[in-house]
Amino acid sequence: MATPFLKWAGGKARLVPVVAEALSGRPIERYVEPFLGGGAMFFGLRARGLRAPALLADANAELIATFAAVREDVDAVVGVLRPLAEAYLGCDREGRRELYYRIRAWEPGDAAGRAARFIFLNRTCYNGLYRVNREGRFNVPHGRYVRPRICDEANLRACAAELAGVELRCADFAEVCAAAGPGDFVYLDPPYHPSSATANFTAYTERAFGWADQVRLAEAVRALAARGAWFALSNSAHPAIAALYEGLHRRTVQMPRAINSRASGRAPVPEFLFARV
Numbered sequence: 001m002a003t004p005f006l007k008w009a010g011g012k013a014r015l016v017p018v019v020a021e022a023l024s025g026r027p028i029e030r031y032v033e034p035f036l037g038g039g040a041m042f043f044g045l046r047a048r049g050l051r052a053p054a055l056l057a058d059a060n061a062e063l064i065a066t067f068a069a070v071r072e073d074v075d076a077v078v079g080v081l082r083p084l085a086e087a088y089l090g091c092d093r094e095g096r097r098e099l100y101y102r103i104r105a106w107e108p109g110d111a112a113g114r115a116a117r118f119i120f121l122n123r124t125c126y127n128g129l130y131r132v133n134r135e136g137r138f139n140v141p142h143g144r145y146v147r148p149r150i151c152d153e154a155n156l157r158a159c160a161a162e163l164a165g166v167e168l169r170c171a172d173f174a175e176v177c178a179a180a181g182p183g184d185f186v187y188l189d190p191p192y193h194p195s196s197a198t199a200n201f202t203a204y205t206e207r208a209f210g211w212a213d214q215v216r217l218a219e220a221v222r223a224l225a226a227r228g229a230w231f232a233l234s235n236s237a238h239p240a241i242a243a244l245y246e247g248l249h250r251r252t253v254q255m256p257r258a259i260n261s262r263a264s265g266r267a268p269v270p271e272f273l274f275a276r277v
């Protein structure tokens, strides 16, 4: 069974049973996911029997290139990643730090190298975060995991098998939503509207996801629903979000917090799930 090969902020594994139940028995033409991230919903639904063709997309070009490299040639990715993992795990703390920053500065010339670098950094950086500077260079510091799972070969191969035949696209969500039609099911997990002044983690790509994007997204979702596509959309349980999607079916789900690990932040948080299913 394939599980996400990346740690990704806002991972949706816990929501899989809710969406799977809503979908059960419904014939789907195509599964579309415009905010792929680590793909927890895609892999989770596949494990629960989803077999429809899929279109998976994200605005993060390195992320999509990594998924594509795993799909195209998982052996080549493992061939670069395995020795990196062995070297890292064999080092003391200082050696690991030095290797991490060397790989962070590395600019591989081929797809397998780029994917291996991306997975290595994702598994060894601080909290599995993804953040880039103005030039688009990954700039997260070294993490503190004692035994990180860097190269889970069996799972990478299982992911490659699930991705065979899947369409991958690096694109803005508007383009992907516009491609969804009658009978398609679209799962949307955008960067959330901040539920408080401190909960503003939206820097997954060079460009932050602001309120204008939330408005654009709501328009795109209303349009795809009007065309006869099914959808489910997650977002923070914020009054402004409730107002934006007014008139669409809404439920509130309790989700564990993903990245912030301060004790006070560990209690489950309510999130909205809007749907037409």
Ligand SMILES: C[S@@+](CC[C@H](N)C(=O)[O-])C[C@H]1O[C@@H](n2cnc3c(N)ncnc32)[C@H](O)[C@@H]1O
Pocket: 008, 009, 010, 011, 012, 013, 034, 035, 036, 037, 038, 039, 040, 041, 057, 058, 059, 060, 171, 172, 173, 174, 189, 190, 191, 192, 204, 205, 209, 213
């Ligand atoms: C909350 S994360 C998705 C997490 C994912 N559901 C998971 O389980 O790992 C949001 C994703 O939206 C992507 N993103 C940000 N702005 C975007 C845009 N304008 N169009 C498409 N994707 C975008 C980010 O790169 C990020 O991967």
